[in-house]
Amino acid sequence: MRAGAPRLVAVAFVTQVLAACVATRSSGPRETPGPGARGPGHVASNIVRDDYAGSARCEPCHREIHAAWEHSPMHRMTRVPEQTDVRAPFDGRAFRFKDDTARVSETDGARFVHLSSAAYGDHLYRVTRVIGGHYREDFAGVEVARQTRDAPAIERHMSGAADGAELLLPLSYVFETSSFRLKGYSVMVGERPGLRAGGVWNQTCVFCHNTTPYFDSTWGALHGPGAPAYQGEVVDRLLPPSRRWTFEITDAPAFARALADETRFVARGDVSVDGAAATSEPARRAALSQGVRALRTHFGPADFVELGVGCESCHGGSRAHVDDPRVLPTFAPKSAFLRPQPPAAWGEVTRAEWINRTCARCHQVLFSRYPFTWEGGERRDVGDAGGSSITSGEARDLLLGGCARQMSCVTCHDPHGEDRKDALARLATVAGNGTCTRCHEQYAAPEALRAHAHHDPAGAGGSCVACHMPRKNMGLGYALTRYHRIGAPDAPARVEGDRPLECALCHVDKSVGTLVDDMERWWGKRYDRARLGALYGDLDALPLLATLARGKPHEQAAALGVLGEARVQAALPAAARALTNPIPLVRYYARRAVEQIRGAPCDVDLDRTTPEIEAAARRCVPAAFPGPVAPAQPRARAADSFDED
Numbered sequence: 001m002r003a004g005a006p007r008l009v010a011v012a013f014v015t016q017v018l019a020a021c022v023a024t025r026s027s028g029p030r031e032t033p034g035p036g037a038r039g040p041g042h043v044a045s046n047i048v049r050d051d052y053a054g055s056a057r058c059e060p061c062h063r064e065i066h067a068a069w070e071h072s073p074m075h076r077m078t079r080v081p082e083q084t085d086v087r088a089p090f091d092g093r094a095f096r097f098k099d100d101t102a103r104v105s106e107t108d109g110a111r112f113v114h115l116s117s118a119a120y121g122d123h124l125y126r127v128t129r130v131i132g133g134h135y136r137e138d139f140a141g142v143e144v145a146r147q148t149r150d151a152p153a154i155e156r157h158m159s160g161a162a163d164g165a166e167l168l169l170p171l172s173y174v175f176e177t178s179s180f181r182l183k184g185y186s187v188m189v190g191e192r193p194g195l196r197a198g199g200v201w202n203q204t205c206v207f208c209h210n211t212t213p214y215f216d217s218t219w220g221a222l223h224g225p226g227a228p229a230y231q232g233e234v235v236d237r238l239l240p241p242s243r244r245w246t247f248e249i250t251d252a253p254a255f256a257r258a259l260a261d262e263t264r265f266v267a268r269g270d271v272s273v274d275g276a277a278a279t280s281e282p283a284r285r286a287a288l289s290q291g292v293r294a295l296r297t298h299f300g301p302a303d304f305v306e307l308g309v310g311c312e313s314c315h316g317g318s319r320a321h322v323d324d325p326r327v328l329p330t331f332a333p334k335s336a337f338l339r340p341q342p343p344a345a346w347g348e349v350t351r352a353e354w355i356n357r358t359c360a361r362c363h364q365v366l367f368s369r370y371p372f373t374w375e376g377g378e379r380r381d382v383g384d385a386g387g388s389s390i391t392s393g394e395a396r397d398l399l400l401g402g403c404a405r406q407m408s409c410v411t412c413h414d415p416h417g418e419d420r421k422d423a424l425a426r427l428a429t430v431a432g433n434g435t436c437t438r439c440h441e442q443y444a445a446p447e448a449l450r451a452h453a454h455h456d457p458a459g460a461g462g463s464c465v466a467c468h469m470p471r472k473n474m475g476l477g478y479a480l481t482r483y484h485r486i487g488a489p490d491a492p493a494r495v496e497g498d499r500p501l502e503c504a505l506c507h508v509d510k511s512v513g514t515l516v517d518d519m520e521r522w523w524g525k526r527y528d529r530a531r532l533g534a535l536y537g538d539l540d541a542l543p544l545l546a547t548l549a550r551g552k553p554h555e556q557a558a559a560l561g562v563l564g565e566a567r568v569q570a571a572l573p574a575a576a577r578a579l580t581n582p583i584p585l586v587r588y589y590a591r592r593a594v595e596q597i598r599g600a601p602c603d604v605d606l607d608r609t610t611p612e613i614e615a616a617a618r619r620c621v622p623a624a625f626p627g628p629v630a631p632a633q634p635r636a637r638a639a640d641s642f643d644e645d
Helices: 006-012 063-070 214-223 252-267 281-298 311-315 319-323 351-359 394-400 421-427 446-453 464-468 492-497 512-523 529-536 543-550 553-566 569-580 584-598 610-620
Strands: 094-097 100-107 110-117 121-131 136-143 171-174 179-182 246-249 338-341 471-474 480-482
Touching: 110 136, 214 246, 214 252, 214 281, 252 281, 351 394, 471 553, 480 553, 492 529, 512 529, 512 543, 529 543, 543 553, 543 569, 553 569, 553 584, 569 584, 569 610, 584 610
Parallel strands: none
Antiparallel strands: 094 100, 100 110, 110 121, 121 136, 136 171, 171 179, 246 338, 471 480
């Protein structure tokens, strides 16, 4: 996420949007202790700093879970390089991006990144944080004058950051390809001009990548319109109105004291706070504004509950449970002065919803400035935005679908370790249908499934997941992943709003008209042929090829992923031209598709300039470029170079 750009935070920093959703109606959470539970029930408060104990306190009673969690990618989301294993090779190699170079090296156990840029000059950074560890590693560091372990941070930063600030470094190490890549090119941003350290680490991405008091994330929502934007804030306004939650302050003096205490703690005395005054509405809003500004400018590692994602990131502050195991933790935010409020007509909140909305505190990001969503929507259409097209929006997408009240994220995913790939793959086959038929038992019998799906119940088309969670989202590893807004491929919003038709993801050889005729006949639907004609140009067109020619970038990426896997020769010219797509992430899907269709590597360096990439693409697939070489494009503005990744 980008520092120094408050206008982005309300949208790009939607990393905590639904945490208020893990409770019930205004009467308060109605929670039922698990089997065998005894004693006084659940913790009374789990959102303020004093409620947290830290994961180390969990280990004596939960040794196996704790051991698995310690080695999980989620827990290792933020690490100190000298205290962890690092997969990225800091062995002196150079990563070249256009005319710039990043050389990575190691001296006496300390890792360094030396940036050499024609536009931004030479800068040396000592790596202080390793971020991520599932699909890639990112890095933060301080600028130093010399490559020694004990070199002090220098007192100058192009970004205007404070002296000694830890800055996000402009390269990622991607595990799938065992190579470095420009940080930022895993999201839907435009082309970038060069290598330059980005935002200040502790002002951008720490609320989801570490364990912090949940109370701090509520301040923007409690302030309401006009609140200063900041990382990690709850932003329920990006949900449909029927699914938005609010907060009710149930004890104004207690709330004011808690707000003042946390603001003073974070600001280290740099802010004078009158907690007693923050009980009237105007005074409360003023105090919340003051608190948010303190979080934006002062919140740092000393304010974490712990480095990395700890047990209490999901389970809530659990000090009372540690002190007395009979007092159980809960996924619902609880406090004596603050109560989350679902819509009046919501009804009972299930345990699955509590879990899903806990996961959605972070896994629901509509990344970067890219405006488009699935269901033909746009992110700026508040309340009507569709699902995300890229990894890290899965939990929000699940909440938008039809199964979120009964099925939780942990139905399919291991919450305490790393998912087994073979187990996830099985879920996407007929053998995995039992996950769905727990509720939809009417489709368990083969003939009932045949009648419902209109496919062989024993074949690939008999998998529930194949149709209801299609592979059309962009993963962090340049392969397509499943869309987690569980719905139907014949839904009008998807058929008439998105490209390609989801049925075409499997039936690559069928035309738009043929697929739509089948859907209408099988499921009794009627679709707007004029809208479909506008999307594809012709009802006789093949949806994937037409999407590649006419689609939005995220739609083109989905088409490229499928066309490459199916090795559709007719797609080769268009796939080669997509190597210069204005969105660099799409270029990676294009290169993979070109190589899959050709059955041979394509010598295209996507880290070069667009004219150089086009020249290489012409050599690889000459038939794709009958015209002259395109003129050089102007470079992107430097101010655009730091976006959420």
